[in-house]
Amino acid sequence: MSAVANYVRALLPSARDYAGVGRTWRGDLIAGVTVGIVALPLALGFGVASGAGAEAGLITAIVAGVIAAVFGGSHVQVSGPTGAMVVVLAPIVASHGMAAVALVSVMAGIIVVVAGAIHLGRAVSFIPWPVIEGFTLGIAVIIFLQQVPVLAGGASDAVAHTNVVLAAVSSLAAAEPVYLAWALGAVVIVAACMFLLPLLHPSIPGSLVGIVLVTVAVLFLPSPLAVIGGLPHSLPMPALPALSPDTLSALLLPAVAVAALAAIESLLSARVAASLADTGAYDPDRELVGQGLASIGAGLFGGMPATGAIARTAVNVRAGAKSRLAAVTHAGVLLLVVMVAAGPVGSIPLAALSGVLMVTAIRMVHLATARSILRSTRADALAYVVTAVITVSVDLIVAVILGMVVAGFFAIRGLSRATGVHREPIEGAPEAGDDRIAVIRLDGPLFFAAADRVLAEVTALDGVAVVILRMSQLELVDATGAHVLTEIVKQLERRGVTVLIKGVREGHAELFTTVGVLSSLRHSKHLFDELAPAVAHARSHVARDAAGHGSTR
Template sequence: MIRFRPKLFDTLPGYGRAAFTQDFSAGITVGVLALPLAMAFAIASGMSPTAGIWTAIVAGFLIAALGGSHVQIGGPTGAFIPIVYAIVVDYGVQNLLIATMMSGVMLLAMGAFRLGSMIRFIPVSVVIGFTNGIAVVIFISQIKDFLGLSIDSVPGEFFGKMEVLFGAVGTMNVPTVAVAVASLAVLLSWNRVAARVAWMRRLPGPLAVLIIATAVNALFQMPVDTIGSRFGGIPQELPSIGLPDLSLGTLGKLIAPAVTIALLGAIESLLSARVADTLIDNRHDPNQELMAQGIANIAAPLFGGFAATGAIARTATNIRTGGRTPVAGVVHSLVLLAVVLALAPLASHIPLATLSAIVVIVSVNMGEWHAFSWKELKRYSAQYRLILLGTFFVTVVFDLTLAVELGMALASLFFIYRMSDLTRIERIPLEDHYGVEALSRPDGTPRILAYGVFGSLFFGAANKLEDLMLMQDGHPDVVILDLEKVINIDTTGLDALQTLHRTLQKRGADLILCDLNAQPASIVVRSGFRDTLGEGRVVANLTEALLRAQRMRGHEPELSYV
């Protein structure tokens, strides 16, 4: 049953002035921080700064109002830059908007069918690999604007991109580099200085450098690219609402990009919500969060926006400045709306080099670079290192979707190998029950072999039963399998048991199963294998199995059983 209940509904009862004051203050702070980031991420993605701002306004409002986290702040993020840029280059802006809406439908369905917890199945090695890979791709994407290179368009493909960038190094613009380096210096030093100056602590570094660079450029008219010179400024009006141009012939081509956007959006939003939970000692609803992300990604393109998700940095800022309910996220969107309607003309003077410097800092900060040190890598297995480095390499050189697919495939294969390696079958010495070896007694006692199975009897380990089929220990009258330590049997494992049973039948021998746990017992019963084995062939324990084995062969059990 679909359950739709935003966290906002849970926080409004009893909501008072003190809570609103905290949320309002936090919302203003996050709103002014989101302004430069939204423009910078949009430009780096091949979109207009206006698209980034309206993505933050519309998606940010819906994610806060309808989400499953108390403090999540949504909007465009750095992680989407390489994906969105590649889609724009390959398919165009209109098809990006369609792919974004398709991803929204996918996210909404994932939340509605309660698949939120499944995102946590992605191994940390894959997450670190593609996160750091995305950081490198973002960094490379800023070289053009950071250095002021004269390039009409940068290819989305890695090798083509590097070839174009190296070929244009001679066109470097010195004033642009000076603005970018100065902006970078301010960003790196702002928090350090702000720790000693009270008023500076209230002004986020990205907003501070944006104000400074814009004011200097407005006064001195520096020969650098600005939002006004490249995009014609930001309209001081509400955008027209409408569906992007839809062509049924392109929908099939957009499925893969839409899946990529949905997958990354789900991962990043739920990762951000989990980080927020640890900071406020609360728990988010992953399925409600995915539904809100879906609705936001369906709605944002109607206003000219693009892909959005939960933003870890802005969410953490919201928490640090006192935000504790979704009201703070709603205020953050309204602040952005007010800034656009009141101050949009001033944005024409913002240097693109300054926005590039902001994105460079974001790319450096989003990567977990310590995970790539040899000191850290050698602590883990070779499989972990291969997954991490492989995912990173494929993300940078090829494609995020391919990288996640490769990482998940490698992780699954290594898991299967490890689980199959842990599954083992060992001979149980029956001297503990008979006092002598049971296989070759001269007094007519039936020949009985017993084996203990340990682990999971699944498709990766079903071949472990092949040795029993070969009967390397001789040809017994009865084979007993003690399954007390078996935690799971899948259909392939069941098929192996059925094959063993048929092999024994052909040789005139019987198979008895004992000590089945809940899941193995369930599949043995549901599949009809218990009936196939026959009455008394599935018993409670090894002692009962030995008694049953002798009686099946017409021999009265001895009294020395334990």
């Protein structure tokens, strides 16, 4: 019972989470305000881009931001709506409507909580780096292209169910030139502010300045640009989303996809945060529990699924955050905006938010990283390209799966090539009949991918009376590899070739016994720990055969 209690306690908040706040609170508050300012346009933009609306983006950043900060496994992680989640949510909104977002958020949150409770937090380490970078590139392309219909004067969710490339091209073809010119002008102003103002001073929030400039210009000049519209002055009351068996079954697979993405992105973000500064290690299982609860909370308030946000977390760390107080403060800043400035925020042109998201998408692509992957190995380059292309053309989760399949295929192929089958000369002075003894050294991993090759090479031996299998250099052996060893022994023995085994490693003995490798030997005395006694025994067999006397030993 105490073990269960300790297990549960490890996944819940504790006083240790705030042990250093007495020393770091000033820096945490400054970092929180900084991140809140950076997060405001992103929360609005991602909410609009997903089709759920700017209000859903703000609600998610506030509610999920607090819950994930308190319950999550990282001291400095900042959570909220992200670009990757927009990519998954936009088709869901297009197919099932805006009302489905809150329910998907709750369902996905429950799945993520369960994943953390059963210790799946380390699973993200199995995703290869090229696959991660590939879907990051694909997400960046999708986020950028999703803004083109907005700039052309169309609703982003109207074409979310089609390929983003075709949607972008068709919307441009149908665009009204005057509207497009105004929208591109807004994007240029926002992009210039985001790229140039930080050069003057890193603390200047370029995105916010750009949005303010465009909003002021639209207020004082006759402009056709669409704006966010009315926003509430407070958070709505929490409520369960509408439930029905048909709706739950229809949204189950989308919820699984959202949960997988939320888990992957949150764990990657927490890992990045842990590498940026000495803010303490993160607990991946608790992180999943916290992020799952955050998505559940956001869904109950009418928001969207949340994940750890790498860019906002990096800003938080670089601004001096040391504890969870910074992420909580960031959510408080956004809540203050809702309560005090909902009117002005509603006047922000959608094109200005598109500018923020386009620049964000561009910054997600690191050319140096892409070059290093493409120049590394053919397998990694292919996994990177396949993941990126499938992300854009099909689906993000499918892309990750296919990317891992490609990477796994080449990894297994490379590992199988490391399996060696070598015929070695007998050491010492040669004796008559030594040519009828084959000493075969097996090294490297012996598993399913290499098993058939090993079987073919060893059983192809001809003109020998005794085969000594040296196994002390074998590393990984799976059940298929052990079964192949059994087949080798049986096939050679059926041909009248005596098989001796030398050097079974302690870690392999149980598997060899279970699968039948050792019992397939003609005699128990055909198992040796050293090579010299095995060679002497083999020579005795050859001598008996030459004298015309058969032996079973």
